[in-house]
Amino acid sequence: MTATIQARGLSKSFGATRALAGIDLTIPAGRIVGLIGPNGAGKTTAMKAILGLTPYQGELKVLGLDPHRQRQQLMRDVSFIADTAILPRWIRVSELIDFTAQVHPRFSPERCRALLAGTKIDPKMKVKAMSKGMVVQMHLALVMAIDARLLVLDEPTLGLDILHRKAFYENLLNDYFDQDRTILVTTHQVEEIEHILSDVVFIRDGRIVLDTAMDALPDRYTEVLVGPDRREAALALQPLHERSLFGKSAMLFDGVDRLRLAELGEVRTPGLADLFVATMKERDQ
């Protein structure tokens, strides 16, 4: 079975800066993958390589195609929303739907109109008359009406308030995602997407530092709330990260038996945000 995305030693340099330093990544179909990393970690470059928008070194296949050379063919099966891919301001909703229907063999104008029916967006409206939230709704309706196999979202909810952000991901999950589609998403709002992700990839300085299924997280990572009296004992087990919380220490462990940690204090599975901070801090040292 061909993976949706398959990368081997994917690299890209801008002058002396290594944006991607040899990435190996395999994403099968039917996953929702979060690509998470600090600013300048190479997320957008990786997305652009996957979408065939930028040349790269190394091996990369998206839906079995070379994204750079077979870009047009790829764009029939791939959709993307990026904060740098803005809907033209002059266009009307009806024109946008007409145009997409003409050029995209897998776009359903009926479905797009049905998706817009639940919003305040009118077919005669121009994009420049829309609020930021409406523009994102419009773009999402357009993309959701395309029967694509891979959807790439690069900071799709940038600049939206929390209500719109929640609605965005809810629509995506309820009305779009199924076992044949793959969604690759980057965002800084880690907490808001962690419940919809099936996999998570942390990227830093152009390298992948964590690539795991969300299901596997509890087996591997444990956070323990340790009182001051047991802090020394806990430190001996070499936590990834320690932060203080209400006079106690919240310590994050990688690959330490949870039963053993439970003796030290209250245990829980860490949130993605905590894990992210811990992973990034660890590399700093």
Place this chain on the structure above:
Amino acid sequence: MTTSTPTHAASNTTATPMPGASTGAAGHGTPLATFTALLRREFWENRGGLWTSQLWTTGILLVLIALSLLIGETFRVNLVGDVDVASLADLAGSQVQGTQLAELRRGLGIGLWSLGVLNQIVLYFVVLFYCISALYDERKDRSILFWKSLPATDTQTVLSKLVTAVLVAPVLALAAIAILHLGTLLLLSLYASFHGLNPWPVLWQPGLLLDVWLRTLATIPVHMLWALPGIAWLLLASSWAKRAPFVWAVLLPILAAVLASMLETLIRLRLPGSWVWEHVVGRIVSSPGMMSLQPWRWQQASDNPFMEPVTWGQLRQTLVSIETGIGLLVAVALLAAAIWLRRYRDDS
């Protein structure tokens, strides 16, 4: 959309639609459908320049013609006295015979031709600025990646802009000019009928109108062949410039020509020739719009070039000239560069 799709569909990497998916009508996404959609897209974005401005020009000219008829009528009544226009015309008609009548009709043809000059000037500026911003605005407003998220190639996109500049825009201008012709003749006919004259024999000659329209229409593809390198240069500048595309598109060739002239003077100690000016700057600057706005024709024409329609001979001359042929080769290279830039440059 898709409910309980079999999992084996996921392993299928070809472009077959998923079962249960509602896709667009047949034929959508073919090269022809895509190109048509791209042309419509250009029209939607530039409707104001390509069509509305032409209609306004026609409308304003018609109002001016109507006003001048009214002014003439007022002068006649108040200053000249109530001369019977019909009998004057009858008198004139009895004097004008044979060849003179043919001359009169030719004069009407020239009149109709020159009537469209203002529309042509509007067309010139619209196309000039259209080309300069065609591949620049989409980068400036950051919509380029949205367009690139759809399955239309960079070649199709750049060619759609080229076709809009050299074919769509002039044809629309010609349509507005035809409306202007009909409107003018209608106004003159109304004036004539008001004075009890029959406008049909002199004014309404289908052959005359058709001749002016066909000749203007024929200039469009001929001018296109000649103008392609100039338009391609403007598009390349539009796709190249990080800012101020006008400077790249127009001022750069002018500066280059000035430099070439100065170097020629310096090295050969003689007055500079006009080759660069004529074949580079002149060619670029006279590419937008229609044929009658080519400065090189102004030199050749014995009279005011706006007064005379383009002749079939001039069209043929343009078609077979070596300059047109070489220009086409240059145009292909410039367009390839513009397409390459849109495809591979990543400055978002």
